[in-house]
Amino acid sequence: MTVDRRTVRESATFPPSVIAEIQRAADQGIYDIRGFGGKRRLPNFDDLVFLGASTSRYPLEGYRERCDTSVTLGARHAKKPIELKIPITIAGMSFGALGAHAKEAIGRAATEMGTSTTTGDGGMTEEERNSSKTLVYQVLPSRYGMNPDDLRRCDAIEVVVGQGAKPGGGGMLLGQKITERVAEMRTLPVGIDQRSACRHPDWTGPDDLAIKIRELREITDWEKPIYVKVGATRTRYDVALAAKAGADVIVVDGMQGGTAATQDVFIEHVGIPTLPAVRLAVESLKELDLHREVQLIVSGGIRTGADVAKALALGADAVAIGSAAMLALGCNKPVHEEDYRAIGAEPGYCHHCHTGRCPVGITTQDPDLERRLPPEVGARHLRNYLTVMVLELQTLARACGKSHIHNLEPEDMVALTIEAAAMAGVPLAGTDWIPGRTAF
Amino acid sequence: MTVQDSITVDLAEVSVRDLNQRLHHLTDGGDADWQILNPRGQHAIAVGLMDPVQITIDGPVGYYCGGMNQNAQIVVNGHSGWGVAENIMSGVVRVRGNASESAAATGRAGLVVIEGDASSRCGVSMKGVDIVVGGSVGHMSGFLAQTGRMAVCGDAGADLGSSIYEAVIYVRGDVESLGADCIEKEMTDAHISELAELLTRAEVAADPSEFRRYGSARNLYHFKVDHADAY
Numbered sequence: 001m002t003v004d005r006r007t008v009r010e011s012a013t014f015p016p017s018v019i020a021e022i023q024r025a026a027d028q029g030i031y032d033i034r035g036f037g038g039k040r041r042l043p044n045f046d047d048l049v050f051l052g053a054s055t056s057r058y059p060l061e062g063y064r065e066r067c068d069t070s071v072t073l074g075a076r077h078a079k080k081p082i083e084l085k086i087p088i089t090i091a092g093m094s095f096g097a098l099g100a101h102a103k104e105a106i107g108r109a110a111t112e113m114g115t116s117t118t119t120g121d122g123g124m125t126e127e128e129r130n131s132s133k134t135l136v137y138q139v140l141p142s143r144y145g146m147n148p149d150d151l152r153r154c155d156a157i158e159v160v161v162g163q164g165a166k167p168g169g170g171g172m173l174l175g176q177k178i179t180e181r182v183a184e185m186r187t188l189p190v191g192i193d194q195r196s197a198c199r200h201p202d203w204t205g206p207d208d209l210a211i212k213i214r215e216l217r218e219i220t221d222w223e224k225p226i227y228v229k230v231g232a233t234r235t236r237y238d239v240a241l242a243a244k245a246g247a248d249v250i251v252v253d254g255m256q257g258g259t260a261a262t263q264d265v266f267i268e269h270v271g272i273p274t275l276p277a278v279r280l281a282v283e284s285l286k287e288l289d290l291h292r293e294v295q296l297i298v299s300g301g302i303r304t305g306a307d308v309a310k311a312l313a314l315g316a317d318a319v320a321i322g323s324a325a326m327l328a329l330g331c332n333k334p335v336h337e338e339d340y341r342a343i344g345a346e347p348g349y350c351h352h353c354h355t356g357r358c359p360v361g362i363t364t365q366d367p368d369l370e371r372r373l374p375p376e377v378g379a380r381h382l383r384n385y386l387t388v389m390v391l392e393l394q395t396l397a398r399a400c401g402k403s404h405i406h407n408l409e410p411e412d413m414v415a416l417t418i419e420a421a422a423m424a425g426v427p428l429a430g431t432d433w434i435p436g437r438t439a440f
Numbered sequence: 441m442t443v444q445d446s447i448t449v450d451l452a453e454v455s456v457r458d459l460n461q462r463l464h465h466l467t468d469g470g471d472a473d474w475q476i477l478n479p480r481g482q483h484a485i486a487v488g489l490m491d492p493v494q495i496t497i498d499g500p501v502g503y504y505c506g507g508m509n510q511n512a513q514i515v516v517n518g519h520s521g522w523g524v525a526e527n528i529m530s531g532v533v534r535v536r537g538n539a540s541e542s543a544a545a546t547g548r549a550g551l552v553v554i555e556g557d558a559s560s561r562c563g564v565s566m567k568g569v570d571i572v573v574g575g576s577v578g579h580m581s582g583f584l585a586q587t588g589r590m591a592v593c594g595d596a597g598a599d600l601g602s603s604i605y606e607a608v609i610y611v612r613g614d615v616e617s618l619g620a621d622c623i624e625k626e627m628t629d630a631h632i633s634e635l636a637e638l639l640t641r642a643e644v645a646a647d648p649s650e651f652r653r654y655g656s657a658r659n660l661y662h663f664k665v666d667h668a669d670a671y
Contacts, residue, residue: 029665143546143565146527148488148508175662187548187567187586188605192661195603197584201564202504202523202542211483211522215504218460219488 031265033172035097035353035363037165037258037301037323042273044256044301045310047420048413049429052399060398067394068404071318073295074156074225074248077217081225081248082134082156084318085114086390087405088308091253091299091322092138092158092229094120096173096182096194097260097353098326099370100127102362105329105378107131112379113386118158118320121171121196123185124150131375136227139216141170141197144186148219156249157216158227159209161200161238164257164274164300166266167231170198174261177356179365206241213246227251232277232300233270239284239296249295251320252281256301258323260363261354274300274311276423282315283425291315305392312393313408314424328385329378330360336372445472452478456485463489463512479505481521486514492531506533509550525552528569541578544571547588553642560597563590566607572642580619582609582654591638593646601654610635610651621660627653 010016025031053059060067074081090110095103097120104127110117116134123145124137137154139146151157162168173182173194183190203212213226228242229251242250254274259267278298285291298311299320311319323331334347339359343352353363361373397405400412414429415421421428422435433440449459459476463486476497479485483502486495489512497505500518506525516524519537528547535543538556545561547569554562554571560578563571566588576594583599585607595613602619609622610631618624627649635648659667 030663143527143567146546147529147548148490148510148527151488151508172663189661192605193663195584197565201561201584202526202545208503208522211503215484215487215507215526218457218484219508221461221464222457 031263033174033261033354034264034267034351035258035260035262036267036351037256038267039351040268042256042301043275043417043419043423044273045275045307047275047417048310048415048424048426050309050313050396050400050412051414053401057401059401060403062395062398065398066403067397069390069394071295071406073297073318074227076225076248076293077222077246078156078225078248079221079223080155082116084116084134086386087312087318087393088113088302088386088389089115089136089297089318089320090117090325091257091320092118092120092136092160092163093322093326094122094173094260095125095128095185096120096122096177096365097363099358099361099364099366099373100125101370101373101375102326102329102378103128104131104375105373105382106325107135108375108379109382109386110134112383113390115386116155119154121173122182123147124154125185129153138229141200142186143201144194144196151216151220151224154224156225156227157220158229158251159213159216159247160229161209161242162231162233162253163229163259164231164253164255164271165259166262167233167255167271168198169262169266169270171196171259172261172354174354174356177354177363177365182365206245209242210245225249227297229253231255231257231270232272232274232280235272235277235280236284239281240288243285243288243290243294247294249297249317250281250285251297251299252277253320254278254298254300257299258326273423274298274302275420278311278314278316279423279425285315292317305389305394306396308389308393309396309405309408310413312405313412314410317406324385325382326362328382329362329373330381331358331362333360335360339369446475447472448475448477450477451480451482451485456482459485460487463491463493463495466491466493479518483521486512489514489531500537509533519556520554524554525550525569528552538575543573544569547571549588551642553644555644557594562592563588563607563609566590570638570641572638572644574644576613579616582607582622583619585609589634589638591635591642591644591646591651593644601656603660604654604656606656609654610648611654612646612651615652615654618654621657622654623657625653625655627651 071087111133117132118136136156225248227249228247230238232254255271295317298316336359358364473494479499481502487507492511495514502521506514510529514533516535525533526545528550530550534553539554539558541559543558543562544552546565555574557575562577562581568588571590579597582601586605591610596615598616599619601622
C-alpha cells in the first residue's frame, strides 16, 4: 500500500531530528559529546549592516588612504603591553585537542600577520612557543601543564574563568586522544578520559581573583598583561568584576564559541550570543570609565572581516577566532571523504574533534593523520584568510570614513531585525527605534 | 658576589613587590638565609622563587605564599591563607601553624608540610607533590588529585579524594567519608616503608603503621552511564 503524502504531517514539537535524538539517547544511554560550536540559528552580526558614508559623511579612498589596524593590549598595569598589527587574535586551543602541526601552523601564520596565539588546556609546547612570536599563556582551572617557566616566557597571561561553548562547565578530552605526550603534559595516565575542572582550585569569586592576579603579576615581575576570559552569560557583571579584580584585558566568548569536546546540550543551551555580549561588555566598561583602558576582546562565531568590523564598532578592541582559524587550516574540507565517513561524518558537517580521527589532521594526535597538515601549508592558508579578513575590515571602515578601525562606532550601523536591534543597541533599519531604549 | 649569613627584610617597611623582585633577581644573598619580618597576612609573599634560598617568614601569611616555588626552602612561622605553595615545582614549603583552603593546590613536585591543620581541598588537583599534614584536613581534600602523595596524621573531612586519579592518600585518623571513586586500599609493607620515608623527610613524628591508604577505584576513568550515580 502506498502512503498518501497528503496525510503525512510532521510534528513541530517532535520533528524527525528530535525523534532520532530521543531514540539515540534511548539506545546509548549517554548524552552527545561533540566538538565545534553551537549549530542553532542565533541572532548574530549578519543582522547588522553598516551605513556607508554618503552626503552626510565622507568616506576614505579604498586603495589610497591609510586605515590603521594596530591595537595595544595590556597597558593598564603591565610593564610590557602587547602591540598587535591587526585586531584579530587566535583564541586558546589546547595541545591535545589540536595536534602539534596545527598549533605550529597557527603560530607561524599569526607571527607573519603580527598577531597573537593562545595556548589552551594542556600547557605550552615548544612548537608553539617557537612558532608564535606573541603567545598568550592560559591559566585554566585544570592547571594541566602549568609551570612558572612558561609563565615567564609567555607574552601575556589569560586567566580562563569560562568559555562560550560551556560557561560553568569543564571540558572532557576523551581517552582516545590521550597519547603518551598529551598524558605526560597533563600528568595523567595514557588513554583515560580527562575531565578538566570547571572552577579554579585555589580561588573562588572576584575578591579572590584579584589576589590571584596579583600573585601572577608578582611571579612575572608585573611585566605581562593579564587577561581574564569569561563565557558570555551575566556579561555586564562578569566584565565589571574582572575589571575590578585588576584585569588588563577582558575576553568575552559568546555562545557560538567552539570546543573540542563538550555535551551538545551545553553547547546549544547555555550562554548568550556574541552579539548582545559585546554591547553588555562595552556598557559595563563604560560605566566604570574603563572602556579602552581595559581592552575588550570578543570571540565566538567570528567568521569574516564584516564580523570583526561590527564587533569593533560596538566597542571591542579586538576579536579572537578559533573555529574559523581551524576551518582555514582545512577543517571540514571535502578531501579524504572516506575518512570522514569512517567517523560518521561528512565534510561540511563534521564536529567529530572529540574522536581524535580528524580526517584533515588538525584535531588529532595520530602521526599519519597529522602529516596531512604540513605546518607551512596550514600557515599559508591561515595567513591568507587573516589577510582577507583584514582587507574586508579596512574596506568597511574606510566606507564609514574611518582612518583607524577603532574609530568605528555603533552609530555606523543599523539592525535588520528587532532582536538584533535590541541586543546590539543600534536602531532598527529605517527607524530610530532601539527596543528597550527608545519608543517606536 | 658577597656571601652573607643572613638578610633581614621587614615587610612593615618594604613592599611584597620589592621583596619578590629581589628574590627573583638575586645579585647577593643567594647563599644567605632570608628572614622576613612582619608579613601581617599579606598575599603572594615569596612567590615564583627559582633559587635554593632559605627563607623564614616570622608571622602569618595571606594567600599563595610560596606559590610556584622552585628550589627554595620556605618556612612560615605562623598560619597561612589560601593556596599556600600552590603549583609548587620543587623545594620545600613548611607552615608551622595551620593552613587555609587549597594548600599545595596543583603542586607538581617538592614537599609541602603543614604542621597544624589544613582546611578544605588540601592537595586539590595535586600533580606530583608530596604533602604532609601534622593535623587534620578539611572536606574534599585530594579532590581530583592526579599524582603524588598526601599523608594526614589527623582526621580527614567529608569526600576525601573525590574523583582521585593516581595520587595516594594516607590518613592516620578517621575519614568522615570518601568521595567519588575513592576507595581504601591495602597498606603493604612497601607502603609503610614509603610513608616512613616521607614522614621522616617532613620531620613529622608519626607511626606509619597506624595509617590507612586511599586511592582510585579507577571506575570513572572512562565515562560510562552505569557510573553516573557515582557523582
